[in-house]
Amino acid sequence: MRDSILQVRDIHKSFGALKASDGITLDLKPGEIHALIGPNGAGKSTLIKQIAGGLKPDSGSVTFEGHEITGLSTAQRARLGLGRTFQISALPMGYTVLENAVLGAVGQSGSVFRFFKPAMKDPVLLGRARDALQRVGLDGLEDTITAELSHGQRRQLEVAVALTLAPKAFLMDEPMAGMGAEGSKELTGFLRALKTQAPILLVEHDMDAVFALADRISVLVYGKIIATGSVDDIRTNKDVREAYLGEEDTA
Amino acid sequence: MMRERHLNMIILALLVLVPAYALWADEPFTITLATRAVIFALAGVGLNLALGQGGLVSFGHAAYFGMGGYAMGILASHAQSYTPIMESPFLIEGTNSMPVIWLVAIITSALLALLIGALSLRTSGVYFIMVTLAFGQMFYYFTISWPAYGGEDGLSIYVRNQFPGLNTLDPIQFYGICFVILCLVLFLVNRLNKSPFGLALMGAHQNEERAVTVGINVNRLRLVAFVISGAITGLAGALFADLNRFVSPTMFSWQISGEIMIFIILGGVARLFGPVVGAALFILLEHVLGGLSEYWFVYLGAILLFVVLFAKGGIIGQLSKKESGHEG
Numbered sequence: 001m002r003d004s005i006l007q008v009r010d011i012h013k014s015f016g017a018l019k020a021s022d023g024i025t026l027d028l029k030p031g032e033i034h035a036l037i038g039p040n041g042a043g044k045s046t047l048i049k050q051i052a053g054g055l056k057p058d059s060g061s062v063t064f065e066g067h068e069i070t071g072l073s074t075a076q077r078a079r080l081g082l083g084r085t086f087q088i089s090a091l092p093m094g095y096t097v098l099e100n101a102v103l104g105a106v107g108q109s110g111s112v113f114r115f116f117k118p119a120m121k122d123p124v125l126l127g128r129a130r131d132a133l134q135r136v137g138l139d140g141l142e143d144t145i146t147a148e149l150s151h152g153q154r155r156q157l158e159v160a161v162a163l164t165l166a167p168k169a170f171l172m173d174e175p176m177a178g179m180g181a182e183g184s185k186e187l188t189g190f191l192r193a194l195k196t197q198a199p200i201l202l203v204e205h206d207m208d209a210v211f212a213l214a215d216r217i218s219v220l221v222y223g224k225i226i227a228t229g230s231v232d233d234i235r236t237n238k239d240v241r242e243a244y245l246g247e248e249d250t251a
Numbered sequence: 252m253m254r255e256r257h258l259n260m261i262i263l264a265l266l267v268l269v270p271a272y273a274l275w276a277d278e279p280f281t282i283t284l285a286t287r288a289v290i291f292a293l294a295g296v297g298l299n300l301a302l303g304q305g306g307l308v309s310f311g312h313a314a315y316f317g318m319g320g321y322a323m324g325i326l327a328s329h330a331q332s333y334t335p336i337m338e339s340p341f342l343i344e345g346t347n348s349m350p351v352i353w354l355v356a357i358i359t360s361a362l363l364a365l366l367i368g369a370l371s372l373r374t375s376g377v378y379f380i381m382v383t384l385a386f387g388q389m390f391y392y393f394t395i396s397w398p399a400y401g402g403e404d405g406l407s408i409y410v411r412n413q414f415p416g417l418n419t420l421d422p423i424q425f426y427g428i429c430f431v432i433l434c435l436v437l438f439l440v441n442r443l444n445k446s447p448f449g450l451a452l453m454g455a456h457q458n459e460e461r462a463v464t465v466g467i468n469v470n471r472l473r474l475v476a477f478v479i480s481g482a483i484t485g486l487a488g489a490l491f492a493d494l495n496r497f498v499s500p501t502m503f504s505w506q507i508s509g510e511i512m513i514f515i516i517l518g519g520v521a522r523l524f525g526p527v528v529g530a531a532l533f534i535l536l537e538h539v540l541g542g543l544s545e546y547w548f549v550y551l552g553a554i555l556l557f558v559v560l561f562a563k564g565g566i567i568g569q570l571s572k573k574e575s576g577h578e579g
Contacts (some may be wrong), residue, residue: 052464078466090464092457103454106447107465112472118445125447165465 003066004029005169005199006051006082011060013046020046021057024224028169031199033191035210038220044060044203045173047220052084052171053077065168078107082200083167085158087174097138097157100146104164127183132163136190152183155176159194167198176206186214211235219243227233255571259524266430266527274423282422283494288534289429290490295514295526296436297483302512303521305476306456310380311367311387312511315481317503318363319356320476321369321394324406325496331408349414349428352489360485361478368477372470380439384505391503394545405499412493419493429490433527441523443479452476453521484511513551517558519565528566 004027013021020043028034038044049055051062053074061070069077069247078084091100102119105128106112133139136156141149149157155175162170175191176184190208191200195215204210210217211231218228221243227234234240266289273281294316301307329336329345346352371382372525395403413418419425443449455462455469462469492498501507510533511526518529536554540547562569 031416037339073468074463075466075468078464082466086460090458092454092461094457095454099450100454103461104452104465106451107462107467110466111447112451112467113475115443115448115449116446118442119447120445120452122447161465163460 004174005065009061011050011057013057019223024225026218028199028201030199031195032215033195033202033213035202035204035214035217036220037210037217042220043223044220048203066083080164081165081168082171083162083165084171085162087177089154089158091157092145095146097144097146098129098142100157101133101160101164104161108165118232120180128164132160135163136160151178169198171201172200173203174205176204176209184209258571262524262527270426275575279422282426284534284538286426286429286494288531289433290494291514291530292489292527293433293436294484294487294511295530296440297480298511299515299526301477302478302515304453305473307473307477308380310508311383312484313416313485313503313507314387314390315360315364315509316488317390319485320492320498320502322356322359323352323492325407325487326355327399327412328406347412349412352412353486356485356489357482361482364478364481366473372473373392387505387508391500392504394500405497408496411496513555517565519567522567525565525567
């Protein structure tokens, strides 16, 4: 197995008496989808923030492609190639689909401090943006205002914006949330194709999707990873069934 | 989209035709009013960059307006009295050359905006409004208590400053200077709005989290916007001082900050020509209503309330189709 792209080593984070991250170690290997599941309040969001930036662990480290990124800002991590999508679409709603994708390209290319040449006429930025939109299948909707997109289309646009960063790893927070069965199925197929470009750390509630997609699954309960393994390992793991899957039989 | 552009052309045409008519009808006072409107518009275009495009509600832009005003006042008063501003460690003399004064006004107000922005951009929301207001008031009280340049009474400059090849004391020629500067700044701000910088600035205003996750350093982005914004308002301050041939601490007062904000809200937040229309309407109301009653601000307040409650996007927003102001 090749080296991990993203490594989380023994991260601790407490809020008062609450141990939100209690010695979490986790890695993401090339070409895989690594799903992170856990009941509400297990500390998934806290962990994501420590990986993507915005929250500094009390101890432990996060390494991305061999660089320690624990002390870097969210923007710096993004420029290194950490592509993130949000649970609730975080997109400038007044922008067109193309403008949103170009914004991603602007951030990636570091051309933020160019004041005179129109961004929407820059062939490099446009090329990158259009490529990304085409990959997620939004190329017909370039001029649509983002606020007018359906829920599923916004999700696709989130992924497209992340793609403009030419990411080395994706960090996806519940991409299936609020999607219909049809959309969920479509996105599952898309993510399966996407992982060959860059591995995906997937936080997801939709168990069907997780079991269908994930190469590995880690289960987070009360700030601790109680199990990591293949779909079958997790399905049959006694601790996991007790702590998380409980009475609801998802298989 | 097209209609807003047409509307902008009509506004520019009016800014040419009204003073031209006043010249023909020999009404120099109207030209002076138009000059006031154009200068206020310029101050508003400056604030609009921070407030409209950037979402940074600065209630202290009088600081830059006043800074520009005092840059002019200090330089011109020394030129007028033939005394140097300082002799050691090196000699700095006053000047009555407009281009030099403008340059000094732009640089000093940009530096001031850099300082104030670096401190106040750590806060957001109501705190940002209060911190910027506090900085503006600091300068107001400082100039009141600083006797070297007139203190509370301000500074009179007896002759308008010079611009090569023009007679600046002729109202229409001075109007021409101000109008050309406004057009130039509008052109540059329009380019800026469409540039990667503008896209990022307005994107961060709509969704900060997104801007950060695509790798944009939002703090630096906003600070740069704030500095450019302050510099433009500072340039307007220098022109305003030259129009009145007088500077006083009033230029630093929070009322000025509020008025500049009113231009933007009346005309249309984040619209390129919003502050232009707003400033023109403000001057018109001040002249017409001010002639009727001393309490004309009551009527202005009512109009402002109406615009805020019922006319989203201000006058430009009502007269043109599109809601969002970033395309033109």
